[in-house]
Amino acid sequence: MTATRMIQAIDLHACGEPARVIVGGVLDVPGATMFEKMQYLERDGDDLRKRMLREPRGYPAANCNLILPTTHPEADAGFVIMEQVEYPAMSGSNTIGVTTALIETGMVAVTEPFTHLKLETPAGLIAVEAEVSNGRVMGVTFENVPAFAAHLDQTIDVPELGKVVVDVAWGGMFYVIADAEKLGLELVPDRAGEITRAGEMIKAAAREQLPCVHPENPSIHGVTICVMTGTPTVKGADAKNAVVVSSGQLDWERPTTWTGVLDRSPCGTGTCARMAALHAKGQLPLDQDFHHEGILGTIFTGRLVRRQMLGGTEAVVPTIRGQAWITGYASYVVQPDDPFPDGFTVGDIWGGEMDKPIAH
Numbered sequence: 001m002t003a004t005r006m007i008q009a010i011d012l013h014a015c016g017e018p019a020r021v022i023v024g025g026v027l028d029v030p031g032a033t034m035f036e037k038m039q040y041l042e043r044d045g046d047d048l049r050k051r052m053l054r055e056p057r058g059y060p061a062a063n064c065n066l067i068l069p070t071t072h073p074e075a076d077a078g079f080v081i082m083e084q085v086e087y088p089a090m091s092g093s094n095t096i097g098v099t100t101a102l103i104e105t106g107m108v109a110v111t112e113p114f115t116h117l118k119l120e121t122p123a124g125l126i127a128v129e130a131e132v133s134n135g136r137v138m139g140v141t142f143e144n145v146p147a148f149a150a151h152l153d154q155t156i157d158v159p160e161l162g163k164v165v166v167d168v169a170w171g172g173m174f175y176v177i178a179d180a181e182k183l184g185l186e187l188v189p190d191r192a193g194e195i196t197r198a199g200e201m202i203k204a205a206a207r208e209q210l211p212c213v214h215p216e217n218p219s220i221h222g223v224t225i226c227v228m229t230g231t232p233t234v235k236g237a238d239a240k241n242a243v244v245v246s247s248g249q250l251d252w253e254r255p256t257t258w259t260g261v262l263d264r265s266p267c268g269t270g271t272c273a274r275m276a277a278l279h280a281k282g283q284l285p286l287d288q289d290f291h292h293e294g295i296l297g298t299i300f301t302g303r304l305v306r307r308q309m310l311g312g313t314e315a316v317v318p319t320i321r322g323q324a325w326i327t328g329y330a331s332y333v334v335q336p337d338d339p340f341p342d343g344f345t346v347g348d349i350w351g352g353e354m355d356k357p358i359a360h
Helices: 034-044 046-053 092-104 189-209 268-280
Strands: 004-014 020-024 064-068 077-082 114-121 124-133 136-143 148-158 162-170 174-179 225-230 239-246 260-262 290-293 299-310 313-322 324-334
Touching: 004 046, 004 092, 020 092, 034 046, 034 064, 034 077, 046 064, 046 077, 046 324, 064 092, 077 092, 092 114, 092 124, 092 136, 092 268, 092 313, 092 324, 148 189, 148 268, 148 313, 162 189, 162 268, 174 189, 174 268, 189 225, 189 239, 189 260, 225 268, 239 268, 268 290, 268 299, 268 313
Parallel strands: 020 064, 077 114, 174 225, 239 290
Antiparallel strands: 004 020, 004 324, 064 077, 114 124, 124 136, 136 313, 148 162, 162 174, 225 239, 239 260, 290 299, 299 313
16 A cells, blocks of 8 residues: 555544544654744644544544643643644643543553653643553543633633623633533533534634733633533533634534534543633632533543633632543555545535634
């Protein structure tokens, strides 16, 4: 077989969310930090994201992570996260997936019953503790970057939905948080289409009406993702959520092209943003477990462990615990005469044009 650009990857899911991890085929990319490496990929190497996430090798709900040599002296490995329309600085489900891939393939030194790692993400250094039994990762707990509320109980004008009260918080990405039940939406898989369409409209409106900038990195700004909250349905859960991730660009003139997908997991950074907003309202204290249910009924367990100032902004440091399962090992190739070397999108499930990721 004649093929070029061979990529070796491990496919996993973290409580339902796909978390493909590239472990071979890319030696390194330029950049003095993981954030700069992310910026290089977005600017000069975006063909990799398209190839791995678009059809025929990917699909709208897929994520991908690229393992890279770390630039931080304390880190064991680094990685860059790639999603359908952006390169997020941090992702919880992907961190859980990357940790599982590193340990279960022996890419890092493993000890049982606990393996401790430090991973360099574009958002910063992440401390990880993995529960390991007979070589299997039974659970991953990581201490996330500091989270904070940017806007609380703000009313925005949303096309078709009218006035909607929302919060905006940072948990590794800037989330707009809205109550699904007040919009007449039930957080169940059968209503995913309605949830995603409402979430995309709320996200676009919040991005316009509620500006936000990371206090220590002005290159990160603006809402790019949405948490829809609801009443838990699983015993022991404290709250339920469905996170809406864009799979196509928004076009105000053609609202039927506003497309998104639901995060299949309870969403790690979304859970951190939700906890930060609840804490800012006095509804979630430090050192209390927060069991967050996702659209599939799986649970991530969060906890706020301490307060911290972040560039003059009051923040809280969260931890997240979840689990991932490997589903396959694959080599992805591009044959010389493939008419779609960087993949393609079709409007029946992808919506509008996707050539340009959302700028940070």
